[in-house]
Amino acid sequence: MEELPEGLQFRMESPVGPRMRIDGREVSYFSGTSYHTLHGHPVVIDAAIKALQAFGLGSGTHAAISVYEEAEAAVCAHFRCEKAISVASGYLSMMTLLSALRDDYDIIFADERCHFSVKDALICSQKPVVLFRHRDPGDLSDQMARHLGEGQVPHVVTDGVFSSTGALAPLDRYAHLLKSYSYGMLCVDDSHGVGVLGATGRGTLEHFGVEGENAHSAGTLSKAFGGFGGIIPASKVLAKKIAATGAIAGASFVPIPAAAGAAAGLRLFMKDQTILQALRGNVEQMRKGFRSLGLSVPETPVPIFTIQADVDLRRVNKALRDANIIVKYMKAGGYADAPPVETLRVAVFSSHSHGQIDELVSVLRKHL
Ligand SMILES: Cc1ncc(COP(=O)(O)O)c(C=O)c1O
Structure with missing residues (x-):
């Protein structure tokens, strides 16, 4: 062998x-995570080849290129959001999100078995972090009661779908607990939920009916949508906060064929x-x-x-x-x-x- x-x-x-x-x-x-095998779809491959021929592998600078605009439009249409933030990889989505929201919460409560990317994002957030037992709303409730001081804002962070077991985080229960804390927020690494869960494939937040201004998802185009790169569906306000972190200005855009392939994959998914x-x-x-x-x-x-x-x-x-x-x-x-x-x-x-x-x-x- x-x-x-x-x-x-x-x-x-x-x-x-x-x-x-x-x-x-x-x-x-x-095996793997290409849940609709769009990475291998002829329409996706063709879109990536045409974009590569038209614009090359990358731009070597930040510039407006129609391929990126089409990818953003596809993400906005699918997630029904004002802005679609694209980051270099899904691994960076949560890191970007937690840093951007840093002034809006006091303590993070995170599932103890969240993904490596979430664990790294917790460190980068520079905020106090309390881990709660895997998928356990009872323990989350106890930990919030124990650690939150008067008026402090909790931020619950978890994977939506845990990648190796497929276990679902009980987001409805978490959202219910957060109702007792005004402005408490929920951020979900939904790499395995987007394009898979919810009536239209918006992910785990849609599946549990907990979408709203205090719930955010950090996603990826690299799995169900057949492309590559991290995405954060955002309001204009959140987009401004993300822009202020340097995560966009300080990194190259995803490769052009990857963005074109992702846009094609998303359009196929939305149409069919x-x-x-x-x-x-x-x-x-x-x-x-x-x-x-x-x-x-x-x-x-x-x-x-x-x-x-x-x-x-x-x-x-x-x-x-x-x-x-x-x-x-x-x-x-x-x-x-x-x-x-x-x-x-x-x-x-x-x-x-x-x-x-x-x-x-x-x-x-x-x-x-
Ligand atoms: C839960 C989870 N978050 C984030 C990532 C990273 O996403 P990407 O592969 O798009 O960088 C993965 C993928 O391996 C994952 O399983």
């Missing part, structure tokens, strides 16, 4: 898709209502299949499934590989939110066929 760079489990040899080429074989691909419907249908089919194997699966529309079982999961992963099916093996505690036991992470896409899902479940049935 070929030696791969540290931390990587396979070599991709084609654009991402429900069927693709990995390690020299045609496989069914159930069947994409989200197909994802919901596939999540439902996968959930039924996994439950038929005796696995416990929560009743949510999140397309990330975790397999925990009393068997050697490396062996199960190998058996799936032998059947040309790719999922992700996660070692115990091997990622920001990963549980302390080994798991398999399975992602289902809107573009998977029912036959592919059935096949995955039937191979798992033989080996779990």
Whole structure:
């Protein structure tokens, strides 16, 4: 077997898709975060190529370029916001947001298993930080009561969808708790929620019906929308605060083909209502299949499934590989939110066929 760079489990040899080429074989691909496989969509690839030919890889300075304006317009149209802030990567979205809002809150209360990018953003915020137990509104309530002084403003920070387990943060409960504190705010790293959750795919805030001026999401174009780069849907007021941080003026814009690809991906997503419907249908089919194997699966529309079982999961992963099916093996505690036991992470896409899902479940049935 070929030696791969540290931390990587396979070599991709084609654009991402429900069927693709990995390690020299045609496989069914159930891994990663391209939930609609838009990164590999011919329209996205074509848009990126045309923009690359027209404007080059990057501008080498800050200048108005139609590609960026089209990407911003697409994000504004999708999120129904006044401004769409683009940052160099999703990793920087929360950092930018927390710094921009620095004067508006006193203490951050953050989920203890939030993503690496959120943990780094907490440090950069230079504000007091209290961690609360993973997805636990009761502990959040206790911590807020214990730490907040008279008139102090809390800021609750969490992932919307936790990336390795697919667990959802109970944002409705958090928003309810924040009602007791005037001006309390909620910021969500929604990298895995945008384009996936909510009736129109605006993400976890939409899913829980908690959108509003005190709730913000830090997102990415690098996953469901098939592009690359961080996004913060913003009001004009928030956009001004972000501009004052230097995060925009002090960094190069995302590469031109990436912005063009993201705009094309978003437009495809917005135009075609069947994409989200197909994802919901596939999540439902996968959930039924996994439950038929005796696995416990929560009743949510999140397309990330975790397999925990009393068997050697490396062996199960190998058996799936032998059947040309790719999922992700996660070692115990091997990622920001990963549980302390080994798991398999399975992602289902809107573009998977029912036959592919059935096949995955039937191979798992033989080996779990
Ligand atoms: C929860 C979460 N936040 C942020 C990021 C970073 O996003 P990007 O890959 O767009 O930089 C990731 C991706 O790996 C993530 O899973």
